[in-house]
Amino acid sequence: MNQKFNLVLFFLTLTIIAPLHLPMVIAQTTQVQNNSNKNGEKDVDDTFDKSDEDPPGIGNNGTTRWNRWEKAFENVFNQSDEDPPVDIKDGTTRGSSLxxxxxxxxxxxxxxxxxxxxxxxxxxxxxxxxxxxxxxxxxxxxxxxxxxxxxxxxxxxxxxxxxxxxxxxxxxxxxxxxxxxxxxxxxxEEHEAITQDLAKLDQDLNKQGATKEAIAFAKVQFFAERNLWSDALSEVFKVKKPSIELQDFRSNILQRLCQGEEN
Structure with a gap:
């Protein structure tokens, strides 16, 4: 499968699952934030801590897990050995590590x-x-x-x-x-319209107490819906203190995008 087509499918998968998960993410982070303000026992970002006993995608308190990134990722890039080699665009060299x-x-x-x-x-x-x-x-x-x-x-x-x-x-x-x-x-004109829509999205999510990773996930969906794949990917790497799951996802998606060079 062509690597750009793979990425398009991946982000389309995110646009499908994000609307299902994001409201719960916002609700849970808001609730945790309110509880934290009362007793100081838990930070908002702790909502995304992972336990080995958690079912895929759901934390032990009902919150959405960031391994949903990996789940969407694996569903898209689960290719067989019989698939033809990906097309290498100008700027990548087969057999090169660059x-x-x-x-x-x-x-x-x-x-x-x-x-x-x-x-x-x-x-x-x-x-x-x-x-x-x-x-x-x-x-x-x-x-x-x-x-x-x-x-x-x-x-x-x-x-x-x-x-x-x-x-x-x-x-x-x-x-x-x-x-x-x-x-x-x-x-x-398009740049100004997207800038305004993005600012409103960011403002709304911050008002509702969404975590940095939840906001990043929403922005990935935002850019993917507009076919701005590079901007969507950039949001994955903007989170300053990523969870372990998000760190793994960053590494995995780059490896998959670049795997054609090593075949």
Missing amino acids: CLVSPGLIEVEGKIWNTRPIFIWQGQLSRIEIHPSNNEEVLWTFDIQENEEIVDYSGEELEPGSTYRWRIFDSTNSIAGMQQRTFSIIDV
């Missing part, structure tokens, strides 16, 4: 919403550069630390409706970039 994931590998028509994107890859890099698509001007450069595989863009805000390239280097002294990917920010 895989540029986002932006550029997974989004529809190379379009993203975030004007300060998160760059995600697997493999060893030394430097990233961001250029306009039509010239060699360096808009932003970042030296990569050893074993670093995710970087937040910290340059000047990128412009809706514009197209860019991120180029990677294997050493800080490289003259020519090893590989590059092209991505575009969605047009101004």
Whole structure:
């Protein structure tokens, strides 16, 4: 199966299960938060602690477990050995340990919403550069630390409706970039509409006491519904203190997206 198609199916699975689980997540986190305010015994994020005795997806107090990420993930990527090899897009090399994931590998028509994107890859890099698509001007450069595989863009805000390239280097002294990917920010009107809708979603969830991971899950669904797969994936990696289940999920989804390189 094609790896982009796999990811689309995965996020569609999330859009199906998220509406079923999110109201319970919000209700449970709100209840726990209220209890915590009274006796100080439990933090909201403790709602997602996992017990070996819990049934899949449900905690011992009836709350939704974050292994639902893994369940959706496995349902989509459960491929047989007979499946044909995935298509490798420009920017990935079969037999190489380097895989540029986002932006550029997974989004529809190379379009993203975030004007300060998160760059995600697997493999060893030394430097990233961001250029306009039509010239060699360096808009932003970042030296990569050893074993670093995710970087937040910290340059000047990128412009809706514009197209860019991120180029990677294997050493800080490289003259020519090893590989590059092209991505575009969605047009101004669509960008403004999504920004407003996202702000309202974030405000509503925070008012209801949703945890950081519950909010991330809702935003994944939000972007997936709009075919903004790179932005959806980025939300998975924005949680600063992820649960063990979410950490495992992050690793697994990158491995699956990049597995075609190793076949």
